[in-house]
Amino acid sequence: MYTMTLKVGLTYNLRRKVGANENLPEDFYIEFDDAETVEAIALALRRGGCKVIKIEANLDAYSKLRRLKPDIVFNIAEGLHGEARESHIPVILEMLRIPYTGSGPTTLAICLDKALTHKILSAYGIPSPKFQVFKRADEKISDDLSFPLVIKPLAEGSSKGVRSSSLVKDEQSLRKQLSWVIKTYNQPAIAEEFLPGREFTVGLIGNE
Structure with a gap:
């Protein structure tokens, strides 16, 4: 009996060091995956009987995907800019x-924006820490916020x-x-209430 081999595209961004002339934060590429991780995923897919096509998510990705036409794509790409x-x-x-x-485009775009994520969680009655977005370091601090706070880039x-x-x-440390x-990071910062305790990452499988 003939069995069709599933052609799986593996889309990713490879981690590398920031170049001396790139003028980027030292952790700019930290989200990207190293070659060992990408190859481990490819190997697991091959062991499952799939034909794997590795496609780096750079400016050539569109033309490669259009030309190679995989049956499905295993996507771990982080994207380049924006x-x-x-x-x-x-x-x-x-x-x-x-x-x-x-996840799809809408979910990924929302979740990278911490403030928008907080607003949506709150709209559905899910507890979320108080926060404030700062476009300038000298903006007035909201009366709703109290120290300690955690300061992060808004969309990283x-x-x-x-x-x-x-x-x-304290305020001096906050402003700094x-x-x-x-x-x-050339973007707004978000100040969030500090939540003590352990942090968990939860993986979900399925569409429901």
Whole structure:
């Protein structure tokens, strides 16, 4: 009996060091995956009987996906630039009508924006820490906020821009960290109530 081999595209961004002349934060590529991780996923797919096509999510990704036409894409790409960068590959795949794993463009765009995520969670009655977005370091602090606070870039993931100095306990430290985040990451900063306790990452499988 003939069995068709599933052709799986594996989309990803490879981690690398920031070049001396790139003028980027030192953790700019921290979200991207190393070659060992990408190859481990490819190997697992091959062991499952799939033919794997590795496609880096760079400026050539669209033409490669259109030409190679995989049956499905296993997407772990983070995207290159912009506040909706994690949506780039899913948007391309939907345009080309290629099914893929993981969240869709809307979900990915919302979740990268911490303030928008907080607002949506609150609208559905899900507890969420109080927060304030700062476009400038000298903006008035909301009366709803109380120290300690955690300062982060508004639209980053993988703990980019988060370090020991991100936890601030007074206004002087707050202003200093806000200024650093806004200047370093060229985007607004978000101040969130500090929540003590352990942090969990939860993986979900399925569509329901």
